Amino acid sequence: MSRRRLLGTVGAAGATGLALGAAGGVGVYAAASGPDSGSGSSPALTTVGSTEAMFHGKHQAGITTPLQSRGHLIAFDLAPGAGRKEAAALLRRWSATAADLMAGRAPATDTGIARDAGPSSLTVTFGFGRTFFDRTGLTARRPAELDPLPPFSSDALDPKRSEGDLWVQIGADDALVAFHALRALQKDAGPAAKVRWQMNGFNRSPGATARPMTARNLMGQVDGTNNPKRTDPDFDRRIFVPSGGPQPWMAGGSYAVVRRIRMLLDDWEQLSLAKQEQVIGRRKSDGAPLTGGTETTPLDLDKFGPDGKLVIPDNAHARISAPEQNGGAAMLRRPFSFHDGIAPDGTPDAGLLFVCWQADPLKGFVPVQRKLDRGDALSPFLRHEASGLFAVPGGPAKGEYVGQRLLES
Numbered sequence: 001m002s003r004r005r006l007l008g009t010v011g012a013a014g015a016t017g018l019a020l021g022a023a024g025g026v027g028v029y030a031a032a033s034g035p036d037s038g039s040g041s042s043p044a045l046t047t048v049g050s051t052e053a054m055f056h057g058k059h060q061a062g063i064t065t066p067l068q069s070r071g072h073l074i075a076f077d078l079a080p081g082a083g084r085k086e087a088a089a090l091l092r093r094w095s096a097t098a099a100d101l102m103a104g105r106a107p108a109t110d111t112g113i114a115r116d117a118g119p120s121s122l123t124v125t126f127g128f129g130r131t132f133f134d135r136t137g138l139t140a141r142r143p144a145e146l147d148p149l150p151p152f153s154s155d156a157l158d159p160k161r162s163e164g165d166l167w168v169q170i171g172a173d174d175a176l177v178a179f180h181a182l183r184a185l186q187k188d189a190g191p192a193a194k195v196r197w198q199m200n201g202f203n204r205s206p207g208a209t210a211r212p213m214t215a216r217n218l219m220g221q222v223d224g225t226n227n228p229k230r231t232d233p234d235f236d237r238r239i240f241v242p243s244g245g246p247q248p249w250m251a252g253g254s255y256a257v258v259r260r261i262r263m264l265l266d267d268w269e270q271l272s273l274a275k276q277e278q279v280i281g282r283r284k285s286d287g288a289p290l291t292g293g294t295e296t297t298p299l300d301l302d303k304f305g306p307d308g309k310l311v312i313p314d315n316a317h318a319r320i321s322a323p324e325q326n327g328g329a330a331m332l333r334r335p336f337s338f339h340d341g342i343a344p345d346g347t348p349d350a351g352l353l354f355v356c357w358q359a360d361p362l363k364g365f366v367p368v369q370r371k372l373d374r375g376d377a378l379s380p381f382l383r384h385e386a387s388g389l390f391a392v393p394g395g396p397a398k399g400e401y402v403g404q405r406l407l408e409s
């Protein structure tokens with residue numbers, strides 16, 4: 001792989017196609033002269049290829065990083081007999097590999113899968129599941145936030161595709177870069193941990209639309225509009241664990257709720273456009289509220305139409321999930337779509353790998369999902385098929401590995 005040269009860093013705000021690093025900046029790399037150029041210098045990488053997310057920092061990358069076009073979610077279970085020592089060695093190996101790959105460097109023994117590509121906004125994010133703590137003798141360090149999520153009436157969860165001792169989220173704007181990282185991390189796991197489940201997802205490719213836009217999901221809706229913004233005064237408090245809490249190793253970390261949500265697309269696509277818009281409470285074309293304005297105009301939840309009915313129905317998804325309807329409960333949604341072919345019943349096995357981030361699931365996912373469970377107009381078109389809850393520690397300082405503060409103090 002060509003040696004790569006750091007050209008500089010830029011602030012992420014408004015930098016289309018450049019990934020926000022964990023430290024709030026992005027690195028822009030170009031290929032320096034390398035053995036594969038023939039002429040002594042390789043052509044410069046495109047913006048997509050050259051964008052680098054930072055591995056080290058206060059928070060792990062992959063939480064506030066803009067959505068990438070490819071994603072892999074993988075849960076591992078520690079092998080029988082593997083404990084704290086083996087887990088620490090694994091996290092050390094994984095961190096070294098992730099730091100190299102995110103910087104566009106190939107590991108010592110490489111598969112060559114990502115040869116010629118730049119970092120392509122690769123992020124690798126590591127988390128610990130509830131079962132990890134008993135297996136490693138660290139039960140006393142298990143955060144209360146990892147207590148099991150309550151059951152919901154619409155759950156149809158497959159335990160084999162749920163939870164896990166360890167969780168890895170990989171995202172990149174190139175499919176080969178993402179797969180390369182997946183293979184490297186699987187090989188690093190060696191005999192210490194076995195894959196419990198893996199889910200593969202995607203989002204729109206950078207540059208596919210004429211201007212930067214909020215993502216669309218497989219139902220065709222603009223999805224992500226009312227996510228908390230980094231510039232919100234309470235963003236950090238809602239999304240990241242503060243220091244000084246009962247589990248100091250989680251300072252700067254966050255809790256990830258992961259749900260494989262199947263979309264019943266055959267049923268959904270039979271609804272008229274007007275009905276689909278009533279289900280969400282927003283226009284499908286541009287995501288604007290049914291009460292008017294543009295995508296970013298606040299919902300007017302009290303507006304009645306000439307027929308005397310609420311313009312945004314009382315069971316509309318955007319109404320029910322809004323923080324003001326849930327005592328301020330908020331989360332950062334950062335999903336990937338998935339499509340795993342056709343299910344045995346002939347319907348598409350497709351939907352959303354819903355990943356949301358919060359400082360405390362009891363003040364984020366749980367109250368909102370409870371409310372949605374009781375009467376969301378979208379629920380008849382969804383099936384929650386798998387679930388996971390993971391403690392994602394803060395980002396590592398230089399020379400540290402992810403989770404070191406848990407495993408070595």
Ligand SMILES: C=CC1=C(C)c2cc3[nH]c(cc4nc(cc5[nH]c(cc1n2)c(C)c5CCC(=O)O)C(CCC(=O)O)=C4C)c(C)c3C=C
Binds near residue numbers: 261331
């Ligand atoms: C428990 C949390 C949530 C689940 C599960 C969920 C599933 C889900 N949502 C959509 C589509 C949309 N969701 C939208 C808004 C929205 N959704 C949640 C929470 C969950 N969604 C929140 C907190 C919000 C924001 C509400 C607000 O503050 O206004 C929207 C509207 C656009 C937007 O703001 O993103 C859409 C569209 C699907 C398809 C889905 C499951 C597959």
Ligand SMILES: [Fe+2]
Binds near residue numbers: 317321
């Ligand atoms: Fe939603």
